[in-house]
Amino acid sequence: MHNFFSATMMRQNELPLTKIDSLSKEIECIMCLDVVNDSRMCIHCSAIVCVQCIESWLKVQSICPKCLHLVEETDFVKCRLANKLADFIEVSKDDYSKQCVSTNEQNIDVNYREIMTLNSKLLDFFRRRCKDYGENLAKIESATQTLLNDKKEIDVQEPLDAYQKKRQAYTDAIRDDKLLIDNMEYRLRESQTLSDQEEILQILQKHIPSKVQFKDH
Numbered sequence: 001m002h003n004f005f006s007a008t009m010m011r012q013n014e015l016p017l018t019k020i021d022s023l024s025k026e027i028e029c030i031m032c033l034d035v036v037n038d039s040r041m042c043i044h045c046s047a048i049v050c051v052q053c054i055e056s057w058l059k060v061q062s063i064c065p066k067c068l069h070l071v072e073e074t075d076f077v078k079c080r081l082a083n084k085l086a087d088f089i090e091v092s093k094d095d096y097s098k099q100c101v102s103t104n105e106q107n108i109d110v111n112y113r114e115i116m117t118l119n120s121k122l123l124d125f126f127r128r129r130c131k132d133y134g135e136n137l138a139k140i141e142s143a144t145q146t147l148l149n150d151k152k153e154i155d156v157q158e159p160l161d162a163y164q165k166k167r168q169a170y171t172d173a174i175r176d177d178k179l180l181i182d183n184m185e186y187r188l189r190e191s192q193t194l195s196d197q198e199e200i201l202q203i204l205q206k207h208i209p210s211k212v213q214f215k216d217h
Helices: 001-011 016-027 051-058 080-149 159-191 194-206
Strands: 039-042 048-050 077-078
Touching: 016 080, 039 051, 039 080, 048 051, 080 159, 080 194, 159 194
Parallel strands: none
Antiparallel strands: 039 048, 039 077
């Protein structure tokens, strides 16, 4: 065990985090089964125990809890190597925990930026669509006015009705898109978390493609 400890401590900076748990078992207190705390080692069998564990044991027993040899408190000596390894394991676990938190935060930050960029692009799509609707509405209104001004037209009611339906459809679509754009722009400005961006994305996706279908006028 001593050689194992020595080799480990010499290359402690190379120890993979995935092996921390298996390494911890090498210095478990044989009594409490936790990583040893302020270790003591039996001079007869090299059993590793916590100082508090063995002190409590020796108050009622006079034998080693492992080899059953008759012992006194002086038969359990400090094991500095085990203590150093225990400290190393504690630091490694703490570093690993911090590393996991940092990695998660980085992933969340990347996802946040990616979804925010996608949301901005979707909003640009809605802005362009709203502009196209406006241009088409202007063409409809111009065509309607031309039809009304054409004195040669005998029956204008049917084409006027068709134009009116298209005009209303474009008007409704423009209104809906403007409301959506204003609402989403506000939510994007107020957004602070990944879940906020994901919720905005879900709303925008529901409006693509548009439910309103238009034919050429």
